[in-house]
Amino acid sequence: MIENKENTNFIHQxxxxxxxxxxxxxxxxxxxxxxxxxxxxxxxxxAIILSFSTAEKYNGLCNLRFDDTNxxxxxxxxxxxxxxxxxxxxxDWADRCYxxxxxxxxxxxxxxxxxxxxxxxxxxxxxxxxxxxxxxxKMSGENSPYRDRSVDENLELFKKMRDGExxxxxxxxxxxxxxxxxxxxxxxxxxxxxxxxEHHNTGNKWCIYPTYDWAHGLEDSIENITHSLCTLxxxxxxxxxxxxxxxxxxxxxxxxxxxRLNLNYTIMSKxxxxxxxxxxxxxxxxxxxMPTISGLKRRGYTPEAIRDFVxxxxxxxxxxxxxxxxxxxxxxxxxNKKALRFMAVLNPIKxxxxxxxxxxxxxxxxxxxxxxxxxGKRKLPFSKELYIEKDxxxxxxxxxxxxxxxxxxxxxxxxxxxxxxxxxxxxxxxITEIHCTYDPETKGGNAPDGRxxxxxxxxxxxxxxxDTEVRMYDRLFSISNPLSDKEKSYxxxxxxxxxKILENCKLEPNLKNINNGExxxxxxxxxxxxxxxxxxxxxxxxxxxxxxxxxxxxQKNKK
RNA sequence: UGCGGUGUAGCUCAAUUGGAAGAGCGGCGGCCUUUGGAGCCGAAGGUUAGAGGUUCAAAUCCUCUCACCGCAGCCA
Numbered sequence: 001m002i003e004n005k006e007n008t009n010f011i012h013q014x015x016x017x018x019x020x021x022x023x024x025x026x027x028x029x030x031x032x033x034x035x036x037x038x039x040x041x042x043x044x045x046x047a048i049i050l051s052f053s054t055a056e057k058y059n060g061l062c063n064l065r066f067d068d069t070n071x072x073x074x075x076x077x078x079x080x081x082x083x084x085x086x087x088x089x090x091x092d093w094a095d096r097c098y099x100x101x102x103x104x105x106x107x108x109x110x111x112x113x114x115x116x117x118x119x120x121x122x123x124x125x126x127x128x129x130x131x132x133x134x135x136x137x138k139m140s141g142e143n144s145p146y147r148d149r150s151v152d153e154n155l156e157l158f159k160k161m162r163d164g165e166x167x168x169x170x171x172x173x174x175x176x177x178x179x180x181x182x183x184x185x186x187x188x189x190x191x192x193x194x195x196x197x198e199h200h201n202t203g204n205k206w207c208i209y210p211t212y213d214w215a216h217g218l219e220d221s222i223e224n225i226t227h228s229l230c231t232l233x234x235x236x237x238x239x240x241x242x243x244x245x246x247x248x249x250x251x252x253x254x255x256x257x258x259x260r261l262n263l264n265y266t267i268m269s270k271x272x273x274x275x276x277x278x279x280x281x282x283x284x285x286x287x288x289x290m291p292t293i294s295g296l297k298r299r300g301y302t303p304e305a306i307r308d309f310v311x312x313x314x315x316x317x318x319x320x321x322x323x324x325x326x327x328x329x330x331x332x333x334x335x336n337k338k339a340l341r342f343m344a345v346l347n348p349i350k351x352x353x354x355x356x357x358x359x360x361x362x363x364x365x366x367x368x369x370x371x372x373x374x375x376g377k378r379k380l381p382f383s384k385e386l387y388i389e390k391d392x393x394x395x396x397x398x399x400x401x402x403x404x405x406x407x408x409x410x411x412x413x414x415x416x417x418x419x420x421x422x423x424x425x426x427x428x429x430x431i432t433e434i435h436c437t438y439d440p441e442t443k444g445g446n447a448p449d450g451r452x453x454x455x456x457x458x459x460x461x462x463x464x465x466x467d468t469e470v471r472m473y474d475r476l477f478s479i480s481n482p483l484s485d486k487e488k489s490y491x492x493x494x495x496x497x498x499x500k501i502l503e504n505c506k507l508e509p510n511l512k513n514i515n516n517g518e519x520x521x522x523x524x525x526x527x528x529x530x531x532x533x534x535x536x537x538x539x540x541x542x543x544x545x546x547x548x549x550x551x552x553x554x555q556k557n558k559k
Numbered sequence: 560u561g562c563g564g565u566g567u568a569g570c571u572c573a574a575u576u577g578g579a580a581g582a583g584c585g586g587c588g589g590c591c592u593u594u595g596g597a598g599c600c601g602a603a604g605g606u607u608a609g610a611g612g613u614u615c616a617a618a619u620c621c622u623c624u625c626a627c628c629g630c631a632g633c634c635a
Contacts, residue, residue, distance in 0.1 A: 009573095034635095035634085037635080069634095069635080070635075072634090073635090126633090127632080127633060130633075131632085134631060137631060138561045138631095139561080140561095141631090171633095182562040182563085183561095183562060183563075184562085184631055185630075190632090190633050192633085193633035194633080195633080211632090212634070213635095232628085232629070233628095233629060233630080233635090234635090235563060235564060235629075236562080236564090236630050238563095257564090259628095312572085312584075313572075314573080315572090317565060318565055318571090319565070319629095320572090321570075321571090322570070322584095323569090323571075323584070323585070325570085325584065325585060326570080326571070326583085329583095329585090330584095332596090336596080336597060341594080370594085370596095371597070400595095402595075411593060412593095413593060414593075445593045446593075454595095455594095455595075456592090456593050456594065458594075521594090521596085523594050523596080524594045524595080525594090547595095547597090548595090549595070550596090551595050552595090554595085
């Protein structure tokens with residue numbers, strides 16, 4: 001009855017119509033074309049996943065293409081990290097990793113073709129003059145005084161541009177379109193500019209470089225792309241994309257635009273993210289609080305969670321802001337099925353079981369993942385002195401607090417029922433120890449007489465615990481839209497609690513052998529991942545995302 | 560308002576293209592539970608930006624209005 005309409009969107013509808021009409025011999029070929037000028041973020045992940053998964057869905061291909069037309073901004077380092085990120089997200093471009101810069105010669109020939117047609121000319125105007133001649137959105141521009149140069153003169157000058165006879169910025173090659181067009185992009189756009197600068201791929205071979213508008217459609221055409229998917233800000237460029245390809249009379253892919261991803265409590269601007277890194281608000285591009293793909297990875301996000309997220313938000317031309325809660329939900333959803341569970345006490349307080357034999361240690365059995373029986377079981381050491389979470393004990397327990405308090409019995413997970421009998425305090429009135437008794441009959445966590453307890457808490461045997469540092473991460477910004485304030489900079493809204501370092505965490509000994517990069521669940525706390533800052537002497541875990549927490553909600557609602 | 564876009568539940572998207580406005584997330588309530596997790600169930604939530612028009616029938620077509628976004632780089 002309900003049709004399978006997963007992941008349907010307006011782009012797929014266009015594609016399905018094209019397929020039906022037999023366009024492009026029913027071939028589907030997309031591309032992901034980043035400029036290698038920085039690190040990728042979750043917004044790019046949306047584009048990557050859209051382009052690659054669309055190709056997958058229709059048995060097509062997707063190219064990875066570096067749009068490296070500006071030597072001033074691009075670096076090999078970024079090529080490397082972009083490749084890693086795309087691969088990590090789970091996509092394979094096979095042997096189709098291309099560079100726009102490898103098409104420079106071809107593009108040059110096409111430009112000569114346009115000059116010969118009288119559709120392009122060499123212009124001597126400088127930047128400021130070009131701006132003046134261009135006019136404004138509401139006011140028509142004026143023709144450049146160099147617009148009517150002869151074909152021969154243009155050919156000769158363009159050759160000289162290439163040969164390095166002019167200095168940076170001295171001349172440009174422009175398309176001859178319409179200086180009075182209502183679309184600013186059609187007012188004789190620049191096709192080539194002179195930049196005497198080394199290029200990461202072509203070195204010093206070229207000193208003229210194609211602009212995006214001239215290059216991009218050609219790149220798509222050369223690679224036989226069928227559907228060129230890009231973000232909304234290129235909508236106004238589509239007429240120009242089409243104009244170049246039509247003028248050249250070459251294979252003509254279709255450009256389709258969709259809206260960028262915006263997430264609340266973070267920012268997506270490359271420039272601003274760079275500012276966070278440069279001014280040390282974060283530790284680097286892969287800081288676990290960053291929305292970069294490498295940051296997300298280090299935070300404990302999985303490719304599956306990110307792909308699920310992108311699938312759920314859908315594709316449209318509507319510019320909205322997606323709730324971070326959805327991203328977090330997707331991570332929990334994925335990790336709940338996969339992550340092994342462990343006991344970890346983040347804010348420890350000592351529990352002494354007065355009636356438990358001194359020097360005795362037992363091994364108790366624990367389930368590794370209740371969602372996955374095949375994950376098996378493990379042994380937990382239990383002894384007289386334990387750590388439990390500070391928050392799991394309250395001297396004056398309020399209503400609905402079901403955890404430990406003096407006189408109440410709770411269950412230690414996989415172990416025994418214990419009852420708190422008294423507490424010791426230091427001179428400041430801080431609780432130092434909680435004294436309890438245990439019921440030997442309740443081993444494993446069930447009472448033979450059938451009595452129930454209201455809560456189950458986690459614990460770690462004191463003498464067996466591993467000491468570690470745990471980095472508790474929270475949202476980078478404390479308000480939903482850090483860019484919304486007209487007066488204040490987004491920097492003023494950085495969440496001061498976005499990182500809290502817990503130095504004195506006590507982990508169950510089994511965590512010693514955990515694999516790098518494998519997310520685990522600390523029971524009742526959340527999902528964590530071993531950080532790369534760990535070494536032989538010290539493990540460091542990052543909080544990926546907390547578990548949903550009813551008690552926290554009750555407390556919050558009280559306020 | 561020069562041109563180009565976008566307005567459907569708190570958020571993100573659907574609605575077989577003119578045929579009974581729906582899902583996921585969030586929030587709320589309940590059940591269950593050896594994670595206050597997970598899971599299950601339920602109700603709430605809509606003048607489809609607004610006004611007119613065409614039609615037996617409009618989120619969908621037409622007209623007007625409003626709000627928001629993009630465009631004046633030799634960036635992409």
